[in-house]
Amino acid sequence: xxxxxxAGYLGKAQKTLEKAKVQIGDRISIQxxxxxxxxxxxxxxxxxxxxxxxxxxxxxxxxxxxxxDRIQQLKHLQSGKIIEPELPAVPRKTKKGLPWxxxxxxxxxxxxxxxxxxxxxxxxxxxxxxxxxxxxxxxxANIRADVLFSEFSExxxxxxxxxxxxxTAKHLEESEGVVIAHGTDTMGYTAAALSFALQNxxxxxxxxxxxxxxxxxxxxxxxxLMGAVITAYQAPFAEVVVAMHRSPDxxxxxxxxxxxxxxxxxxxxxxxxxxxxxxxxxxxDGKVHMLVDDxxxxxxxxxxxxxxxxxFDTKVALLKTTPGMTGxxxxxxxxxxxxxxxxxxxxxxxxxxxxxxAIERTQEEQIPIIMTSQCIWGRVQMRVYRTGVELVxxxxxxxxxxxxxxxxxxxxxxxxxTRDINEVQTRMRANLVGEITECSKRxxxxxxxxx
Amino acid sequence: xxxxxxAGYLGKAQKTLEKAKVQIGDRISIQxxxxxxxxxxxxxxxxxxxxxxxxxxxxxxxxxxxxxDRIQQLKHLQSGKIIEPELPAVPRKTKKGLPWxxxxxxxxxxxxxxxxxxxxxxxxxxxxxxxxxxxxxxxxANIRADVLFSEFSExxxxxxxxxxxxxTAKHLEESEGVVIAHGTDTMGYTAAALSFALQNxxxxxxxxxxxxxxxxxxxxxxxxLMGAVITAYQAPFAEVVVAMHRSPDxxxxxxxxxxxxxxxxxxxxxxxxxxxxxxxxxxxDGKVHMLVDDxxxxxxxxxxxxxxxxxFDTKVALLKTTPGMTGxxxxxxxxxxxxxxxxxxxxxxxxxxxxxxAIERTQEEQIPIIMTSQCIWGRVQMRVYRTGVELVxxxxxxxxxxxxxxxxxxxxxxxxxTRDINEVQTRMRANLVGEITECSKRxxxxxxxxx
Numbered sequence: 031x032x033x034x035x036x037a038g039y040l041g042k043a044q045k046t047l048e049k050a051k052v053q054i055g056d057r058i059s060i061q062x063x064x065x066x067x068x069x070x071x072x073x074x075x076x077x078x079x080x081x082x083x084x085x086x087x088x089x090x091x092x093x094x095x096x097x098x099d100r101i102q103q104l105k106h107l108q109s110g111k112i113i114e115p116e117l118p119a120v121p122r123k124t125k126k127g128l129p130w131x132x133x134x135x136x137x138x139x140x141x142x143x144x145x146x147x148x149x150x151x152x153x154x155x156x157x158x159x160x161x162x163x164x165x166x167x168x169x170x171a172n173i174r175a176d177v178l179f180s181e182f183s184e185x186x187x188x189x190x191x192x193x194x195x196x197x198t199a200k201h202l203e204e205s206e207g208v209v210i211a212h213g214t215d216t217m218g219y220t221a222a223a224l225s226f227a228l229q230n231x232x233x234x235x236x237x238x239x240x241x242x243x244x245x246x247x248x249x250x251x252x253x254x255l256m257g258a259v260i261t262a263y264q265a266p267f268a269e270v271v272v273a274m275h276r277s278p279d280x281x282x283x284x285x286x287x288x289x290x291x292x293x294x295x296x297x298x299x300x301x302x303x304x305x306x307x308x309x310x311x312x313x314x315d316g317k318v319h320m321l322v323d324d325x326x327x328x329x330x331x332x333x334x335x336x337x338x339x340x341x342f343d344t345k346v347a348l349l350k351t352t353p354g355m356t357g358x359x360x361x362x363x364x365x366x367x368x369x370x371x372x373x374x375x376x377x378x379x380x381x382x383x384x385x386x387x388a389i390e391r392t393q394e395e396q397i398p399i400i401m402t403s404q405c406i407w408g409r410v411q412m413r414v415y416r417t418g419v420e421l422v423x424x425x426x427x428x429x430x431x432x433x434x435x436x437x438x439x440x441x442x443x444x445x446x447x448t449r450d451i452n453e454v455q456t457r458m459r460a461n462l463v464g465e466i467t468e469c470s471k472r473x474x475x476x477x478x479x480x481x
Numbered sequence: 482x483x484x485x486x487x488a489g490y491l492g493k494a495q496k497t498l499e500k501a502k503v504q505i506g507d508r509i510s511i512q513x514x515x516x517x518x519x520x521x522x523x524x525x526x527x528x529x530x531x532x533x534x535x536x537x538x539x540x541x542x543x544x545x546x547x548x549x550d551r552i553q554q555l556k557h558l559q560s561g562k563i564i565e566p567e568l569p570a571v572p573r574k575t576k577k578g579l580p581w582x583x584x585x586x587x588x589x590x591x592x593x594x595x596x597x598x599x600x601x602x603x604x605x606x607x608x609x610x611x612x613x614x615x616x617x618x619x620x621x622a623n624i625r626a627d628v629l630f631s632e633f634s635e636x637x638x639x640x641x642x643x644x645x646x647x648x649t650a651k652h653l654e655e656s657e658g659v660v661i662a663h664g665t666d667t668m669g670y671t672a673a674a675l676s677f678a679l680q681n682x683x684x685x686x687x688x689x690x691x692x693x694x695x696x697x698x699x700x701x702x703x704x705x706l707m708g709a710v711i712t713a714y715q716a717p718f719a720e721v722v723v724a725m726h727r728s729p730d731x732x733x734x735x736x737x738x739x740x741x742x743x744x745x746x747x748x749x750x751x752x753x754x755x756x757x758x759x760x761x762x763x764x765x766d767g768k769v770h771m772l773v774d775d776x777x778x779x780x781x782x783x784x785x786x787x788x789x790x791x792x793f794d795t796k797v798a799l800l801k802t803t804p805g806m807t808g809x810x811x812x813x814x815x816x817x818x819x820x821x822x823x824x825x826x827x828x829x830x831x832x833x834x835x836x837x838x839a840i841e842r843t844q845e846e847q848i849p850i851i852m853t854s855q856c857i858w859g860r861v862q863m864r865v866y867r868t869g870v871e872l873v874x875x876x877x878x879x880x881x882x883x884x885x886x887x888x889x890x891x892x893x894x895x896x897x898x899t900r901d902i903n904e905v906q907t908r909m910r911a912n913l914v915g916e917i918t919e920c921s922k923r924x925x926x927x928x929x930x931x932x
Contacts, residue, residue, distance in 0.1 A: 296859030
């Protein structure tokens with residue numbers, strides 16, 4: 031969420047608000063030729079579109095967008111209250127017998143719901159807000175809410191992952207599970223990062239978010255949040271998972287394994303897919319239903335001692351190979367002192383011959399290069415064709431069936447611990463937290479080709 | 482296919498063959514402790530694996546891999562015949578009444594079948610070879626076969642696209658349709674390239690390949706080739722399509738639109754998926770069955786005059802954004818004089834704020850930046866969130882629902898015609914050959930989330 035005010039307004043609409051000294055969250059009335067609207071000015075970042083409309087949340091709860099050219103009079107009625115994030119927030123009411131669950135907010139569409147509701151600029155996610163937005167939560171669990179930051183997830187960096195990991199570790203000591211509210215854009219990357227950073231987990235960590243802000247009728251925010259909270263205290267596993275809609279309708283929440291999940295659609299509510307693995311489970315009718323065997327996950331055990339390894343080396347790049355690509359980009363990364371490179375090759379893990387010279391340079395400089403596939407599904411197999419063999423001979427390391435995003439995060443995490451290239455190779459190829467599977471499993475790809 | 486001999490052999494196996502002056506295609510006998518094998522030495526590139534085995538094609542048609550340590554005696558019996566590619570090859574027998582179809586070979590696994598069969602080094606695809614490998618072709622059509630080159634598709638460049646386009650245009654004048662045998666790794670890129678290069682097509686152009694070489698029992702080569710040939714003379718459309726298995730079994734060949742198709746699995750036979758669109762049709766029981774309305778494609782019309790625009794600007798890069806990414810790579814591309822950049826952003830088309838400064842530099846330098854989504858499915862919508870709005874304000878051009886690979890090819894193609902940034906923007910956002918759809922269509926994603 032941008033910090034300037036009025037948030038998200040541009041051009042004409044921005045000027046109109048500035049002239050009247052109206053801030054987001056202020057109560058105003060707008061008179062047009064045929065109507066008068068009274069309500070709270072809400073941010074536009076989430077609704078977007080043009081620079082011609084001012085959006086009010088009416089007392090009815092509905093939003094209305096009013097074209098600036100239609101405004102005959104604009105009156106400032108009352109300044110909005112700005113919710114200051116409280117760390118940690120105190121839950122409204124503690125109910126005996128209910129499990130404790132932590133909800134850590136990092137921003138994104140799911141957190142911005144509160145924004146709309148209160149009219150505040152900062153997307154806060156206090157326990158009070160939560161209970162107001164999703165009152166059912168109060169019947170499920172006692173919530174510890176904590177706002178870590180308020181960022182769209184495209185702006186989250188490995189430093190944010192470190193903070194989330196540390197805060198999650200702290201909350202895991204007192205709660206049955208930790209829910210992380212997160213923008214969907216890079217949720218898969220953060221899930222992988224937490225999977226590596228939080229070794230030896232005693233209890234589950236659930237990332238959730240929403241594809242549509244919750245003042246839209248089609249919002250998925252409340253159901254995802256409830257599914258995540260139910261998973262936090264009820265799931266038999268102690269794993270990092272992503273909890274998001276399993277289908278466009280509001281019936282099931284899918285639980286995706288943290289290192290094998292990917293946002294695969296820009297806008298659908300079931301945008302996330304499990305890649306090269308089975309879905310861990312799903313939440314429906316208030317219950318977690320496991321979809322894999324008992325042996326396929328680490329079981330919840332509150333006595334297990336978590337090992338925190340929250341550091342990431344940011345001098346890592348992810349490059350997709352393309353026809354006609356030259357060694358330019360790899361050369362640039364070497365020249366700029368990068369510590370590691372993940373390639374998204376084609377097919378079974380191939381790269382154009384035009385890259386071989388630059389790849390040889392990385393070998394001389396002891397910079398590990400990891401091979402993944404832009405196919406997304408399937409395994410890298412670099413010993414089937416000559417191209418792959420030639421890459422292996424030049425030190426390129428196979429990521430097996432890891433998705434590129436997870437290989438990128440894993441390489442950052444390993445390089446924060448060691449720069450020894452043999453050690454990097456050994457750890458990259460080892461299955462540390464479920465990110466590599468021995469043989470290809472049934473997966474969501476199965477259904478895909480049968481339209 | 483590598484040109485050195487013995488093709489694909491490494492280490493110990495290579496040395497053993499060199500010592501006995503054995504070339505690929507030669508007939509030899511190998512004696513081991515308990516057996517004697519006689520057959521033709523075939524290339525290893527396709528079978529891969531280690532440097533310990535020599536592979537013979539026995540007279541029975543089966544291949545056998547013999548460990549070099551087990552060899553007690555190796556005898557050279559007869560030199561192999563090397564098939565010289567003939568351009569254009571003369572079809573074996575012309576049958577009156579049968580339609581003419583051209584098959585242009587560029588290399589890849591499908592072309593290497595002939596290799597195995599003849600024992601020749603160069604994957605040749607003469608008409609004779611074809612009829613021998615897939616005798617059913619002779620009952621379907623008269624084949625004009627032409628070997629353009631013998632490259633794994635990861636090594637094909639925009640210059641190869643130009644050659645393929647020109648040769649296809651030539652063959653289209655005389656044949657009912659043109660089939661292009663192509664490696665699967667970058668088949669989607671080439672399909673997009675031909676879609677733009679061959680404007681105003683009179684007849685269909687079909688790319689096909691195989692995921693497994695055809696001396697494996699599970700090979701998909703013959704069925705894909707037959708499906709492609711059937712499509713070439715029978716399909717009602719004049720479009721560039723990819724014809725590959727629709728499911729792992731040998732029942733149906735899917736016909737994917739050339740600008741909306743992507744290799745999505747490293748090894749499955751149904752590796753290709755249509756993205757953000759409907760499958761055009763399928764081939765089963767020797768017939769093309771259309772899956773879209775008559776209005777959804779350009780109809781076959783031999784009198785339509787093809788417009789050839791086969792040039793591509795190679796100073797274009799495709800960059801995927803990642804958490805923690807800095808402006809380094811974009812800066813490098815500007816410094817190295819690149820003419821255009823396609824970003825694979827997150828979600829609806831977002832990039833980290835850390836890239837904004839470098840993106841502003843591209844604007845100053847009049848270098849177009851196109852935004853696609855690494856989600857793969859769905860549409861880029863840069864006016865929903867503030868991040869997108871900020872990118873649009875800095876001149877970033879939305880690729881709408883084009884996949885990243887197609888946007889990359891299209892930008893190369895447009896930049897070969899104009900460097901005017903406004904003109905580039907106009908053409909990138911216009912639907913030229915079906916690469917952009919107005920509204921999201923039913924797609925193979927539908928089925929995916931329902932495991």
